[in-house]
Amino acid sequence: MDGELELIRRIADRAGVRGGVATGIGDDAAVLDDGTVLALDMVVDGVHVRRATHSFGDIAHTALAVNLSDVAAMGALPVAALIGLGLPEDVRGDDVDAMYADMEDLADAHGMSIVGGDVSASPVLTVSVAIVGRPTAGIRPVLRSTGRPGDTLVVTGPLGASAAGLMVLRDPALAAGIPEADALVKTHLRPRPRVADGVHLAEAGATAMIDISDGLLLDADRMARASGLAADIDLEALPMAPGVVATAGAAGVDPALLAATGGEDYQLLAAIPPSAGLEPHLTVVGQLRDGDPGVRAMRSGRDVTPARLGWEHRGA
Amino acid sequence: MDGELELIRRIADRAGVRGGVATGIGDDAAVLDDGTVLALDMVVDGVHVRRATHSFGDIAHTALAVNLSDVAAMGALPVAALIGLGLPEDVRGDDVDAMYADMEDLADAHGMSIVGGDVSASPVLTVSVAIVGRPTAGIRPVLRSTGRPGDTLVVTGPLGASAAGLMVLRDPALAAGIPEADALVKTHLRPRPRVADGVHLAEAGATAMIDISDGLLLDADRMARASGLAADIDLEALPMAPGVVATAGAAGVDPALLAATGGEDYQLLAAIPPSAGLEPHLTVVGQLRDGDPGVRAMRSGRDVTPARLGWEHRGA
Missing domain, CATH: 3.90.650.10 (PurM-like C-terminal domain)
Incomplete structure (x- = not known):
């Protein structure tokens, strides 16, 4: 098995950037021509979080928070998120309600909306979040690659x-x-x-x-x-x-x-x-x-x- | 365990739609105020696909294709996709290359770009794809909810x-x-x-x-x-x-x-x-x-x- 960084390098080497995209793979978020920023981060039980120590609400909060953080790192404001849930057999409707309650609280605190996603069976609890943000008027998203000597x-x-x-x-x-x-x-x-x-x-x-x-x-x-x-x-x-x-x-x-x-x-x-x-x-x-x-x-x-x-x- | 449709109903009941969003949960894709469409669909080994019958390329192709189909169902053109990979221990770098080769082919055929995502360990092969599309000039995204009698x-x-x-x-x-x-x-x-x-x-x-x-x-x-x-x-x-x-x-x-x-x-x-x-x-x-x-x-x-x-x- 290859490490995460090596895999991302291989993926980035292969990626073609076509119309409408300003910045592709390699930053906290991608940037479209109009300044829209896009990110996707997933949280997997046993890897990033543990059901033994995290409540369903904690896991869902974390999954949305790490994506909000990607938008924050571009200097942009979040607009909308999509949630993909992979749910093991033992997860009940009330658990899903608890996850959404905490994600809605976090979304509300940032004035953004959960606008869709997907629900699937899965042997492991997985929360994939994709997020869309926009910079404030007149500001371009801030990349990680544009630091200057002396900063x-x-x-x-x-x-x-x-x-x-x-x-x-x-x-x-x-x-x-x-x-x-x-x-x-x-x-x-x-x-x-x-x-x-x-x-x-x-x-x-x-x-x-x-x-x-x-x-x-x-x-x-x-x-x-x-x-x-x-x-x-x-x-x-x-x-x-x-x-x-x-x-x-x-x-x-x-x-x-x-x-x-x-x-x-x-x-x-x-x-x-x-x-x-x-x-x-x-x-x-x-x-x-x-x-x-x-x-x-x-x-x-x-x-x-x-x-x-x-x-x-x-x-x- | 509750069924997929019941879970989606519960999630939609809870969702708040805030600024910048025209259509939230409940269609093939969400729609932002400027007509941008967003969707996320995940593919899980053993649920939607099977490694016994699907190659890594088949699985990756399918994951991107079902998201392209969501954009198609809005009458929009795809612009950019984000890929979240959950990878079991036995998946090698060459397998990931094969997945991206076929996704890049499909992206290229549609003039759109894979612009980022996430790679994580996972006990089950999972491909989450989020996609962003835009309608052609002067056209609004087509919802599922706006059919008319006699159509x-x-x-x-x-x-x-x-x-x-x-x-x-x-x-x-x-x-x-x-x-x-x-x-x-x-x-x-x-x-x-x-x-x-x-x-x-x-x-x-x-x-x-x-x-x-x-x-x-x-x-x-x-x-x-x-x-x-x-x-x-x-x-x-x-x-x-x-x-x-x-x-x-x-x-x-x-x-x-x-x-x-x-x-x-x-x-x-x-x-x-x-x-x-x-x-x-x-x-x-x-x-x-x-x-x-x-x-x-x-x-x-x-x-x-x-x-x-x-x-x-x-x-x-």
């Missing part, structure tokens, strides 16, 4: 909460003495896409953007390689979610590395020109520069890049 | 080939003495969406349209109920694909009922005003009229509607 790298909020929450879910004993443990778990089960932040960054002139789905280092590496630049990430500058340092300590892992590689934060990583003003809720975590394309994790001026930058959902 | 019901080509092909796949002995057996199997494995026909019918003034995915009677029933009308289908008028009568005879089933309920033909069923001219490749199969909403199958003036109108992909 500042910023994140929209604290990192590590989802990874720490997953650790607590897997080993509840870690929660002892950590008042934020429940909040960490909730962040893992109910990711919150940064749609308003994405639009704001696009309007403020971000040159490149990506959502932090698989770990800051891996997603920064993707932005850097797509832009043909080096990205330096300062591990000592990362904004840590409350409770992450304590949880990492209890588990005996490096908190900054947990925050940098843990994945599923769904914060945005943006490159902004040095001249742009910094909003207070943005944290500078590094810089783009000319150099060998890819990410370097720095600590006190030393390169401490780990071998594993983040998560792939299909092992190599 | 003529037409189909775009012969029926029953896919159902007969599936019977041959399951019982190869049926093929003895039937020269068209291979062609029937091929029609089942490689459905051909009627995109040009759909555009032509929309431009010719079709009032309602639906693709025949689950059986002529079931899809006519959907159109009729959505339009608040009765639909009479004349079983003696159905255009039979070559070899269907012989295959049905060999299997001891009624050929017209096979063609009317077999499903997966991916021809289009359209309602056209009596004043519209009939193209030679269209066949009149019935009529819409005022009356109890739903389909009736007629034979020599008698109501012979079967209890089972077609296929659901999640049993009741």
